[in-house]
Amino acid sequence: MGHLPVGVIDAGSNTVLGVVFRWDGEKESYRCFSLKDSLTVHAGLIRYVEAGRMTEEGLSVLSDALGQIRAFFAGKGVKTAAAFATASLRGVGNFADAAAVAARYGFSLSLLSGEEEAQCDFAGMLQEMGWLEASGGPRFPESGVGLDLGGGSGQLLGFTSRSETGLQDFGSFPIGCLKLKRQFVSGDGTSPTDAELQAVKAFTVGQMEALSTVRLIAPASPPAFFAMGGTVKAVVRLFDTLRLPTSRPDSPGRTILRLEDLNRGIRYFRSEEGRALIQRQEPGRKETLVTGLAVLSAICGRLYAPELTVLQAGVREGYVIRHLNP
Numbered sequence: 382m383g384h385l386p387v388g389v390i391d392a393g394s395n396t397v398l399g400v401v402f403r404w405d406g407e408k409e410s411y412r413c414f415s416l417k418d419s420l421t422v423h424a425g426l427i428r429y430v431e432a433g434r435m436t437e438e439g440l441s442v443l444s445d446a447l448g449q450i451r452a453f454f455a456g457k458g459v460k461t462a463a464a465f466a467t468a469s470l471r472g473v474g475n476f477a478d479a480a481a482v483a484a485r486y487g488f489s490l491s492l493l494s495g496e497e498e499a500q501c502d503f504a505g506m507l508q509e510m511g512w513l514e515a516s517g518g519p520r521f522p523e524s525g526v527g528l529d530l531g532g533g534s535g536q537l538l539g540f541t542s543r544s545e546t547g548l549q550d551f552g553s554f555p556i557g558c559l560k561l562k563r564q565f566v567s568g569d570g571t572s573p574t575d576a577e578l579q580a581v582k583a584f585t586v587g588q589m590e591a592l593s594t595v596r597l598i599a600p601a602s603p604p605a606f607f608a609m610g611g612t613v614k615a616v617v618r619l620f621d622t623l624r625l626p627t628s629r630p631d632s633p634g635r636t637i638l639r640l641e642d643l644n645r646g647i648r649y650f651r652s653e654e655g656r657a658l659i660q661r662q663e664p665g666r667k668e669t670l671v672t673g674l675a676v677l678s679a680i681c682g683r684l685y686a687p688e689l690t691v692l693q694a695g696v697r698e699g700y701v702i703r704h705l706n707p
Contacts, residue, residue, distance in 0.1 A: 389701060425442075503527065530676060561676065615673075638688060643677050
């Protein structure tokens, strides 16, 4: 492999992403330098899982997404690529069919377990925190709770020491935005009722109780809360457009989403004006964005956390660290 650029494909429940990682000699690691080095296909694979199997239509959608990404990689000079799937294909009875589709494009598709996905998330988190601190950016706490919010699942991570790089507690829960939209929200997802959003929040909080880290949290000592994933990044972009605060004066360079703004966002993005903004700026998220905001709000509330810190790194960066870095 040497230090040639490598491609990583993340076949998730809502999106299939192809990302080009290039070697950074100073940091002695592969990293994605630019948004132009990534391609997002809003495939919604989880919609095509029926009775524990991916339908033929779903396999066709996957094929189309991988074809687009193969062409994208070719244009970027990528010769070596790795592909993995998470909640979108975890547990489906015909994963071999999906792997065969990937093989037709020259990709070997692996399936990450919930534990391996959590470990990749954590590795990506630690790398980003370390790089930001080394460049004179914000200082991060040694302990906290992390969330990787996807379309089909959410990985919750509890950690007590960044230096020991060990997870105290972790779990993969069925609280992904697209999964919960399909389960609790009627229509196209752009205008959920108060009752539907309350159902989303109650289900999310109920799932969290399986994590011992969450059960031990007291109102007087909320943990630092970190969030990753495409929905969280889309919220930041929309909040920037609305000029809602996404940082704090005492922590420059650190992207913050406040609980009160998440709740304001839930109200605004159900309005005609809010729906129009999503359609213009984040059309691939229009079905799931409000549901995702409800999940983030519910988790903040259960952790007694007044805000969350957004991280850009996640499972793909962690996968590179654990599987592709020389």
